[in-house]
Amino acid sequence: MSTPLSPGAFTFRPLDPLTDGELLHGWVTHPKAAFWMMRDHTVADVEREYMAIAAHEHHHARIGLHDGEPAFLMEHYDPSKVELVGLYEARPGDVGMHFLVAPTDTPVHGFTRAVITAVMAELFRDPATERVVVEPDVGNTAVHALNAAVGFEIAERIAKPEKDAYLSFCTRDQFHAATGAAR
Structure with missing residues (x-):
């Protein structure tokens, strides 16, 4: 049996907007999801x-599963075409990312860090x-700490239409160095 933080316990499936709409609604409208602005x-x-x-x-969205149960949302996108167009000089191989862990009444210490690592x-x-490129709200200190834990470095503060954000990058080498993840 896998432990709650076992990386093997995480899988991904495509998000179905109609089938998953109610589930996602509960996640993105929860007070802990304030930075999603939904x-x-x-x-x-x-x-x-x-x-x-x-x-x-x-732009793509997937549901992250933990032991087969929906536990988080992952979005990934081409930042030269979505979200960050004109806000930085995109490079080939850049992938933008957002993630959101489902709210729970029984939090597990280290779970969110395990999710971002997965x-x-x-x-x-x-x-x-x-x-990987991210642009979290400057006020989202919790996600800044998580990003740093997996190797992200803040490049600059940028103004997006909906928020002021820290444009941050993480290369494959930075991720492996920060997490010790196998290559």
Whole structure:
């Protein structure tokens, strides 16, 4: 039996906006998801948002499973086409990422760090991924600590239409050095 933090316990599946809409709604409207800026969204709003992502050639969303149960959301995108267009000089091999851990009444110490580690490992499984790019809100200190724990370094503060963010990068080597993850 796997432990709650066993990396082998994490898997990913494509997100289905209609089937997963209600589940996602509970996650993105929870107070802990304030930085997702979807607190006032209805289930239909969430479904529409993720239908747009599903239809987008350069933006993808997946449900992360822990021991087969939905536990987190992962989005990955081409930052030269989505989210960061014109805000930095994208390189070939850059992949943008967002993640959100589902709210729980029984938190497990270290679970969120295990999730971001699994997300990063999943992104780096693609040999074309050279570096992961994130743009968290400057006020999201919890995610800044998690990002640093898996190797991200803040490059600069940027102004996005919806927030001020820290543009941060993590190369494959930085991820492996920070986490000791197998190559």
